[in-house]
Amino acid sequence: MKDVARHAGVSRTAVSLVLNDRFDVTLASETRERVMSAAAELGYRPNAGARALAQQRSDWYGLVTEIVTAPFAVDVIKGAQDRAMADEKYLLIASTESDPVAESAAIERLLEQRVEGLIYAATWHRGVTVPDVAREVPTVLVNCFDIEGRFPAVVPDERAGGHRATSRLLEAGHRRVGFINLDRGIPAAIGRREGYLAALEEAGIAPDAELEVTGHATADSGFTAAEELLDLAEPPTAIFCANDRMAMGAYDAIKERGMRIPEDVAVIGFDNQELIAGYLRPSLTTVALPFEQMGAMGVDLLAAITAGESTGTNTVTVDCPLLERSSV
Amino acid sequence: MKDVARHAGVSRTAVSLVLNDRFDVTLASETRERVMSAAAELGYRPNAGARALAQQRSDWYGLVTEIVTAPFAVDVIKGAQDRAMADEKYLLIASTESDPVAESAAIERLLEQRVEGLIYAATWHRGVTVPDVAREVPTVLVNCFDIEGRFPAVVPDERAGGHRATSRLLEAGHRRVGFINLDRGIPAAIGRREGYLAALEEAGIAPDAELEVTGHATADSGFTAAEELLDLAEPPTAIFCANDRMAMGAYDAIKERGMRIPEDVAVIGFDNQELIAGYLRPSLTTVALPFEQMGAMGVDLLAAITAGESTGTNTVTVDCPLLERSSV
DNA sequence: AACCGAGGCTAACGCGAGTTAGTTTCTCAT
DNA sequence: ATGAGAAACTAACTCGCGTTAGCCTCGGTT
16 A cells, blocks of 8 residues: 555555545545556555454454255355345354354354354254354354344244145145154254144145154155055155155155156155255255345344344244245 | 453563463563463453454465355365364355356455465366466365466366276176266266276276267256166166266166166266265265365465475376265 | 673564544635 | 635554564672
C-alpha cells in the first residue's frame, strides 16, 4: 500500500480511502484515478489479515462438521459456502470425528482465527451436545439441535417429508402402502412415521401394523424388510422406505420375485442419495434432504444474529422436496 | 495480551516470550509460571491474524476444488485437512463451478488471505488449465495435471489399478475377462485399459477385442454393455467395469438372466463409491481411488515446496488399492 | 576497587491496513 | 481586505502480536 501511495504521489491514507470507496471524504476524482491506476499497475492485493486486525472483524464464519466421508457434509458445506461468498464472508472448515475433545480443540482453533460465528453441522439429524466454548460467539446448529436447547437450529422437516412421500403413493392409487422405517428413537424415524400415518389418515385409510416394519438403514436390512412385506397374505402394492439404501435392498427383493417396479410394486425412498437414487434401475423417486439449503440457511441465521436482527434459540425447519423419478 | 501482562505484573514482551516458548531468552521460571496462570485465568486466546501479520506467515493453504458437492471432493478435503492440522496449518476451502472467471476470482480471494500455497483439486482425473494467478504462490494439483506441465501434481495410478483388478480376476481362475471401459480419451480410460491389457499379457492370454466394450459412466450404459458381453457366443465369466456405476448396471443385467454373482459371473469395479460398492448385493469388489491419500500428499508436497525441500513440476502417482468384497 | 559477564526483563519498532483529528489551500461572500 | 467555509489531503494513532537491541542488577574476578 505504501508502494501504491508513493507511485501515485499521495499519502497512504489517501490510498486507503480510495480503495475503500470512502466518498464521505472528499478527494479529487483525478487523484482517485491516479491511485486506482497505480494500484492496478503494481498489482496491489490488499492483505485481508491486516484489514481484519484494523477493522476488528474477520469476515469469517467457522463451520464445524464431521466430515467422515459422509456425502451429506459436502452439500452443507457447499450451501454455506455459496451463501457466505455472496455476503463477502469466508468459511473456515474444521472437520471432526465427533470426538468431543478434538471437537473442542477444533473450535478453539477457529476462535483463535477470530471467526465471527460458528455453524455446527451434523451428518444425520439428531440431538447433540455442543462444546461449551462455542458459546463465545454466535452459533447455529445445522441438521441437528442442541439437547439443552441453548442454540438456534436449522433442521429438515421430516414429518412433512414422510407425509409427502406417502401422499404421492396414495395419489397414484395405492391403498396398501408398506413402510420400512429406520431404527426407532431418532428424529428421522419419528418424523417420517408421523408423516406416513398422517397421510394415511387424511386419505381415510386405517393404518395396518403389519405394513410397518423396521430396518437398520442398510441395503441388506431393506432387502429383508421388503421380503417380510411381500410375504404378507395381503402384500403392499407400494413401499415407502425411510432411506434410499433400504430402498436399494427393497429393489432386489422385488426383482428377485420377478415383479416389476413400479408396475407391480411402487417404491419411494428418502434422502436422495444421488449415487443410489439416480442410478438404480428404474431410478428412484425419493424425498430429498435439503442439505444445501440448510447450509445456506445456517449462514443466513448467523448473519441475522451477528447483525442483531435475530436472537434467541428458535428452530427453523426446512422443507424436504419430493424428487420424481421412475419408481412410482 | 496486554491484560495478561498487567495481571502477571510483567511486560507484554515477557508474555509473548513465555507463550511462544522462547527458551533462548532467559526468563525466571517463576515468571513463566506467573504468566501462564494469568493467561489461563483470563482465558486469553491469541489472535491468529495478528500473529500472522507480525510473523509474515499465515499458516494457511488454500484448497480450490470444483463443485464441492461431488462425493469425491470430500475425501480430498478430509485427507488434506487432517494432514494440514497435523502440521499446524489451516485450510481455506474455495469451491468453484469450474467457471474460469469464478475460479480466478476465488483464487484471488485466497491470495488476499495470504495463503502460503494452493492445492487445486479436480473431481475426476484429467488435464486442466490452472488460472495464471495461481503462480503467485506454490501450487500443487491433485487428481489432475497441468496441460502445460507447469505445476507439480498428485494423480492416481490408473494403470496399476486396472492391472490389479484384472489380475485379481485371473487369479480367481477366469480366462475370459470382459472389460467395460469408460469413454476413450480420458486418463482413467487409457490407464485402466493399459493395466487390463498388461495383466492379460502377463498371464499369457491374448486380448479378445470382442470382450472390450465401452460404456458412458452410467448404470444404464453399464447394463447395456454387460448385455452385449453376455450375448457373446463365448461370454466372459468375469467382467471388469471401469467404474462402480457401470458395475451397478452390470449387476442388473447379470441378475436379469438368472445368473449369480460371483458364481456365474464375477464382477469387479473401480472408484470404490461406498454408497454403491458397499450396498450392492453382493457387495462389490472394487479398486479404490485414493482421494484421501492424494489430499494428504498434496499438503505434504506443498509443505516440502514451501520449505524449499522440493521444487520443479514432478508428478507423483498414488497407488489404487483393491478392496475385496463379495463379487469375485 | 574496577571490571565483566550472565541473568532477567522491557522499550520500541514493525507487520499492513483503517480511522480521526487536523492542516493547508482555494473560493466566495461580506 | 477579511473571514468563513469547503475542498483536498495527511500525520499520527490503533489493532494484537513478534522481535531486537539494550538496560539494569548482581555475583564473581583480577
